[in-house]
Amino acid sequence: MSEISADYVIVGAGSAGCVLANRLSADPNITVILMEAGGRDWNPWIHIPVGYFKTMHNPSVDWCYRTEPDPGLNGRALDWPRGKVLGGSSSLNGLLYVRGQPQDYDRWAQKGNPGWGWDEVLPLFKRSECQERGADEFHGDAGPLSVSNMRLQRPICDAWVAAAQEAGYPFNPDYNGATQEGVGYFQLTARKGRRCSSAVAFLNPVRKRENLTILTRAQASRVVFDGTRATGVAYRDRAGAEHVVTAGREVILSSGAIGSPHLLMLSGLGEAAHLKACGIEVLRDLPGVGGNMQDHLQARLVFKCNEPTLNDEVRSLYNQARIALKYAMFRAGPMAMAASLATGFMRTGPHVETPDIQFHVQPWSADSPGEGVHPFSAFTMSVCQLRPESRGKIRLAPDDPTGYPKIHPNYLSTETDCRTIVEGVRIARRIARHAPLDSKISEEFRPDASLDLDDYEGTLDWARNYSTTIYHPTGTCKMGPGGDAVVDARLRVHGITGLRVADCSIMPEIVSGNTNAPAIMIGEKAADMIREDHSAGARAT
Structure with missing residues (x-):
């Protein structure tokens, strides 16, 4: 077992994770490790907009998840593609740039999540955006994410x-x-006819920073704790050898609406009875982990x-x-x-x-x-x-908890x-x-x-x-103050120190539209809050 360390360890180099890696490593005085279970985004089809015809269902870049038979679909099971590559699902998706409605975010705030209303998140959308049509009240033109016309x-x-x-x-x-x-x-996340994934927009320009380490083919197996404080992440490399990455300040899970709750449950955070039934030692009973799942x-x-x-x-x-x-x-x-x-x-x-x-x-x-x-x-x-009431769940597979989780959409x-x-x-x-x-x-x-x-x-x-999925799973690490919530409004896991979740799993309600742009905004928001909380802690000491 080998060990490396950084101030912040980010698990998942997808839409939000790449943003976090960029924004946090902008401070040369902190160190960041970004872990990705997949490989580099070298497949040429990733960078051609229509390449999703070739990358979806391709196990070299797609997790190739599949749901359980769903009663709402007359017993059919669906394929649920998710990116397993730098850029995550933004390297496989349909490139459509949609933010949702202002009311979506205002409802988040009304549910006990201050700071997440439309007036607070609009500047984050604008900060990311390089809008082909130019800047205005709703759009930015100086960000790294290219948004263009068809x-x-x-x-x-x-x-x-x-x-x-x-x-x-x-x-x-x-x-x-x-x-x-x-x-x-539609407008799309593309630059001069090529896909502008989160990896292309946020990671490529900064990958040579000395304080940023990118680990690929590093599949996280559990969060490591000292009591109830997250201190690192254990992962297996391509050869199956286990390593530990130590986090001096925080571990941030950005593995998506399937990967983040799965890793939390493997780490002993979830519904206690379910974890015990799967042979997982319970660190904290958090019944909301894996629940509240929504999809379009x-x-x-x-x-x-x-x-x-x-x-x-x-x-x-x-x-x-x-x-x-x-x-x-x-x-x-x-x-x-x-x-x-x-x-x-x-x-x-x-x-x-x-x-x-x-x-x-x-x-x-x-x-x-x-x-x-x-x-x-x-x-x-x-x-x-756009706003389904149905709620599904993700659960561990009792016979193989470390394998693919059981996905119950409940459409x-x-x-x-x-x-x-x-x-x-x-x-x-x-x-x-x-x-x-x-x-x-x-x-x-x-x-x-x-x-x-x-x-x-x-x-x-x-x-x-x-009917079939439109590839927008969300909500499985719900943000809020209630007993069914997993993280608070600052994305900190309830009852745990040094652990946050920052991806579409934190949505209390799914947004009224495609989810890639909101995922990037969540990464921006998380980076701001992490920097603010560290500065406040430093002043307090």
């Missing part, structure tokens, strides 16, 4: 935006601006078209060569495409004050991004519920969630029947036209059979 347009997506307006939904040029509601086009469930509607879509463009070797050449020469075309082009944030009715569904519109269709496109002309209209387990997904599907089908989109659709493929628009039970059953 370098690709497709008529079918333009037709969807026009049809949605015909259906009564307003156009919104900036869903991260004054208001989220409306339809328009997407219903993916597919419509066949009477004109070519991206499905046709990528089918022949000749067209693939043309696409590759265009990207090589101009960093443009389909290879510069994010997961979706058009979007919409809408309300399912007057009973909600802010949008409760989100659309992702893609000029292609597939059963899964990693499985290739359908062999016919089609596009996808995906709709997800569509409340009446509100069922009603919202059904209405989202109905809105999608109604938009498809407005000009100019209606003239481009040759067939409703999934669901097909035999499903009546007013058939609630039939639509709900279709959603249970075909």
